[in-house]
Amino acid sequence: MNFQPGKDALKRNFKIVGTRTPRPDGLDKITGRARFGADMTAPGMLWGLILRSPHAHARIKSIDTSSAEAVNGVHAVITAKDFGPCPEDVLDIRENVMAREKALYDGHAVAAVAATSRAAAKQALKLIKVDYEVLPHVTDVDEAMKPSAPIINSKLFTKGLDKTPKKPSNIAERFEFGHGDVEAGLKQADLVIERTFRTEATHQGYIEPHACLASMGSDGRGDIWCCTQGHFMVRQVCSALLGIDASGLRVTASEIGGGFGGKTTVFIEPVALALSLKANHPVKVVMSRSEVLRASGPTSSTSIDVKIGMKKDGTITAGDATLRYQGGAFPGSAVPYGAMAAFACYDLKAVRAVGYDVIANRPKQAAYRAPGAPMAAYAVESVVDELCKELRLDPLDVRLKNASSDGSKASYGPNFDVIGLRATLEAAKAHPHYKTKLGANQGRGVACGFWFNFGGETSVSLNVNADGTIGLSVGTPDIGGSRASIGNMAAEELGVPHDKVRCIIADTASLGYNDVTDGSRVTFASGLAAINAARDAIGKMCERAAGIWGIPVEAVTWEDGTARPSSPNAGKHDPLTLADIAAQAGATGGPIAGHCEINAEGAGVSFATHMVDTEVDPDTGYVKILRYTVFQDAGKAVHPSYVEGQFQGGAVQGIGWALNEEYIYGKDGTLQNAGFLDYRIPVASDLPMIDAVIVEVPNPGHPYGVRGVGETSIVPPLAAISNSVSSAAGVRMTQLPMSPPKVLKALGRI
Amino acid sequence: MVKVQVWGSLKSALEGADEVELQAASIREVLDQLSATYPAMKQAIDRGVSVSVDGRMYANSIMVPLKPDSEVFVLPKLVGG
Numbered sequence: 123m124n125f126q127p128g129k130d131a132l133k134r135n136f137k138i139v140g141t142r143t144p145r146p147d148g149l150d151k152i153t154g155r156a157r158f159g160a161d162m163t164a165p166g167m168l169w170g171l172i173l174r175s176p177h178a179h180a181r182i183k184s185i186d187t188s189s190a191e192a193v194n195g196v197h198a199v200i201t202a203k204d205f206g207p208c209p210e211d212v213l214d215i216r217e218n219v220m221a222r223e224k225a226l227y228d229g230h231a232v233a234a235v236a237a238t239s240r241a242a243a244k245q246a247l248k249l250i251k252v253d254y255e256v257l258p259h260v261t262d263v264d265e266a267m268k269p270s271a272p273i274i275n276s277k278l279f280t281k282g283l284d285k286t287p288k289k290p291s292n293i294a295e296r297f298e299f300g301h302g303d304v305e306a307g308l309k310q311a312d313l314v315i316e317r318t319f320r321t322e323a324t325h326q327g328y329i330e331p332h333a334c335l336a337s338m339g340s341d342g343r344g345d346i347w348c349c350t351q352g353h354f355m356v357r358q359v360c361s362a363l364l365g366i367d368a369s370g371l372r373v374t375a376s377e378i379g380g381g382f383g384g385k386t387t388v389f390i391e392p393v394a395l396a397l398s399l400k401a402n403h404p405v406k407v408v409m410s411r412s413e414v415l416r417a418s419g420p421t422s423s424t425s426i427d428v429k430i431g432m433k434k435d436g437t438i439t440a441g442d443a444t445l446r447y448q449g450g451a452f453p454g455s456a457v458p459y460g461a462m463a464a465f466a467c468y469d470l471k472a473v474r475a476v477g478y479d480v481i482a483n484r485p486k487q488a489a490y491r492a493p494g495a496p497m498a499a500y501a502v503e504s505v506v507d508e509l510c511k512e513l514r515l516d517p518l519d520v521r522l523k524n525a526s527s528d529g530s531k532a533s534y535g536p537n538f539d540v541i542g543l544r545a546t547l548e549a550a551k552a553h554p555h556y557k558t559k560l561g562a563n564q565g566r567g568v569a570c571g572f573w574f575n576f577g578g579e580t581s582v583s584l585n586v587n588a589d590g591t592i593g594l595s596v597g598t599p600d601i602g603g604s605r606a607s608i609g610n611m612a613a614e615e616l617g618v619p620h621d622k623v624r625c626i627i628a629d630t631a632s633l634g635y636n637d638v639t640d641g642s643r644v645t646f647a648s649g650l651a652a653i654n655a656a657r658d659a660i661g662k663m664c665e666r667a668a669g670i671w672g673i674p675v676e677a678v679t680w681e682d683g684t685a686r687p688s689s690p691n692a693g694k695h696d697p698l699t700l701a702d703i704a705a706q707a708g709a710t711g712g713p714i715a716g717h718c719e720i721n722a723e724g725a726g727v728s729f730a731t732h733m734v735d736t737e738v739d740p741d742t743g744y745v746k747i748l749r750y751t752v753f754q755d756a757g758k759a760v761h762p763s764y765v766e767g768q769f770q771g772g773a774v775q776g777i778g779w780a781l782n783e784e785y786i787y788g789k790d791g792t793l794q795n796a797g798f799l800d801y802r803i804p805v806a807s808d809l810p811m812i813d814a815v816i817v818e819v820p821n822p823g824h825p826y827g828v829r830g831v832g833e834t835s836i837v838p839p840l841a842a843i844s845n846s847v848s849s850a851a852g853v854r855m856t857q858l859p860m861s862p863p864k865v866l867k868a869l870g871r872i
Numbered sequence: 873m874v875k876v877q878v879w880g881s882l883k884s885a886l887e888g889a890d891e892v893e894l895q896a897a898s899i900r901e902v903l904d905q906l907s908a909t910y911p912a913m914k915q916a917i918d919r920g921v922s923v924s925v926d927g928r929m930y931a932n933s934i935m936v937p938l939k940p941d942s943e944v945f946v947l948p949k950l951v952g953g
Contacts, residue, residue, distance in 0.1 A: 282881040284884050296881055297879065297880070297881050297948065298879070298880030298881040299879050299880050300880055326953075382953055383952070383953020384953075386951075386952075386953065456951070458948040459948075459950070459951070462947070462948075474880075476880075489951055489952060489953035490953050491953040492952070492953060493951060493952065493953050529927075534879070534947065535877060535879060535924065535945040535947060536924035536927050536929070536943070536945040536947075537926075537927040537943070538927060539927045539928060573952075574929060574950055574952075575952075576922075576929060576931045576950055576952060577931065578931055578932070579932075640951065640952035640953055641931075641950065641951070641952025641953075642952060643952065721931075721932065721933045723928065723929075723930050723931075723933055723936070724928060725929065727929075823928065832953075833952060833953055
């Protein structure tokens with residue numbers, strides 16, 4: 123308990139942290155006992171279904187629900203009229219969950235029905251008459267920026283310019299980051315390469331569709347059970363949209379079958395709640411896969427220009443990027459984070475990144491692991507790779523030469539604290555993968571990536587049970603093994619075996635507010651809170667021991683799960699274990715618990731280097747991933763198996779993004795591939811084993827040195843794979859996905 | 873005096889200055905002074921910002937104490953996946 127954070131953290135002799143303990147949710151998940159969103163039921167429950175716009179852009183002239191309401195079994199039909207006034211900060215969410223004057227994309231919700239059976243609800247949906255006036259639409263980011271583009275929101279005037287424009291446009295905001303004289307820097311270069319890149323929108327691809335059960339009583343109190351990355355967020359937004367007190371709505375997070383950022387907002391929860399309010403019955407809504415793809419939140423599609431100058435010795439003299447991200451029908455794409463992350467891996471004297479947030483007739487984008495960063499890294503790392511090739515320089519040596527390091531000024535402004543980019547590059551250079559020989563039509567690519575990571579509001583409660591076991595309640599849904607890592611940190615701190623701690627996700631009535639599970643924050647922030655809660659409980663147990671022994675609490679010390687007199691002067695007393703103290707808790711003052719409520723700060727930024735070998739079939743354009751290695755700084759890997767899983771998962775999602783996945787829109791602006799048969803995510807047979815190398819450069823902001831690891835792993839793959847394919851094909855690839863037709867076109871075969 | 877910088881597109885809000893120096897003991901005091909002095913900054917701050925203090929990022933903590941020579945950087949509010 124007495125040690126310094128940062129580098130000293132690794133000197134600590136951890137007993138549990140850093141070990142591969144069994145998954146606490148393993149049995150539930152392999153036996154089917156785990157309850158996901160769609161598994162929830164309630165007495166008198168109705169089924170809710172949502173009617174969605176078949177048009178990309180249309181004015182809603184009228185909605186006639188009378189025939190639907192007359193269907194036997196239908197208890198409620200709602201439209202936007204059932205959502206009243208709400209605070210300004212949730213106006214876009216209100217319009218996204220139910221269209222008002224206009225349907226803004228194919229799949230936009232326009233009405234919903236609750237009925238005693240899905241069949242009755244389906245029949246009623248067909249009877250809702252919506253009179254649309256179809257409007258011109260735009261789905262492409264570059265087209266949407268043109269002055270001639272159809273204006274989606276006549277009240278949208280570009281922010282971030284010196285003067286507010288007089289005409290509305292689809293450009294919501296301009297962002298700029300950087301420092302130094304870019305033009306002068308480019309003049310110092312021996313070689314300048316400028317390229318334009320395009321990436322398509324992809325979906326997080328979580329296996330579990332959105333699902334929820336809402337029950338609202340006439341007394342103004344209700345419950346929601348749902349799969350979400352943030353049940354406190356669900357409570358906050360639904361309360362605001364429907365005018366319910368926070369204490370009147372309790373939200374419980376189910377097990378979650380993947381989120382990756384896509385479940386950090388609401389889509390169906392307010393609809394189910396409004397239906398329940400009107401029907402006075404519990405209502406369950408479960409999205410189909412088609413609905414998930416059409417109407418939840420994919421990533422942005424992008425168009426990016428990058429210009430970089432390099433000297434013959436590999437020194438980067440300047441970097442310049444213009445990034446255009448369409449974020450769907452509402453402002454708020456991840457372009458500022460893309461612009462901030464674009465050059466973060468490089469210590470540059472002159473750098474500029476300009477971002478444009480653009481709206482289009484597509485579903486509102488949602489976060490997807492390191493939002494905005496993978497596309498930016500793809501463009502920058504592709505140009506760096508091409509410069510290395512042209513100047514005949516080793517790509518890892520060039521990155522080591524220019525790498526951001528401790529104290530260097532980040533391209534987005536501040537100076538870095540202790541960081542591990544250089545360590546990941548050195549690990550990559552020393553790895554056998556880098557020396558493996560390549561065959562015909564094969565290529566190797568490397569790329570680096572960065573993500574910020576953050577902390578946020580966090581509340582944890584730790585109960586010492588009478589039998590010496592521990593109940594640990596956290597408020598951050600477990601999307602990647604956090605119950606194991608948080609429980610293990612509490613066990614480490616208390617000095618008890620890991621299996622004596624049961625970590626659960628408590629509902630919104632049981633803990634203080636918790637921010638969403640995002641930003642790679644949970645193992646860092648909830649772990650920090652759990653350590654503090656354990657220390658709080660240890661303090662109380664030391665007080666109990668002092669009382670039992672009749673000595674001052676200052677004369678009691680805690681070691682390995684046991685209270686002991688701190689010195690012979692404190693008298694001779696037999697040590698009291700945690701279980702001994704817990705057994706006497708009632709008689710010595712009542713139950714013992716530890717708490718921590720914090721806004722956790724001090725999250726350490728994260729870097730990774732990826733290396734991938736591919737083989738391109740020149741006849742079919744098929745790209746095979748031959749071998750793939752991830753090198754990432756975890757600060758301190760609390761549970762190495764889960765850390766490796768995060769590394770591997772990010773790489774696999776990046777492989778899908780790079781090679782196959784894309785939202786395909788028809789000329790009418792409707793999504794053409796709203797199903798997993800036509801929207802191709804990688805499956806096990808597409809992949810080699812992803813090798814994960816954990817690098818540990820402790821974060822000075824955490825007592826164990828922990829950094830978040832969940833997002834950075836998806837930042838380098840697009841670039842690493844594109845660099846590999848470009849090498850294998852002998853032609854620079856500048857568009858994703860690199861599906862067979864695109865590869866064949868690049869090869870000049872079609 | 874605390875040195876305060878803002879992200880590029882907000883430099884015009886600081887009337888063209890690369891950075892301003894403020895007498896501030898916390899993030900809250902920095903944001904209050906920027907809002908009071910520069911109307912265009914107030915809009916951005918009201919929409920939400922993150923603040924870096926001496927290289928460490930604070931998402932929404934306004935009570936963070938500053939040293940007299942702290943380097944403060946105001947950035948867009950961060951989100952994650």
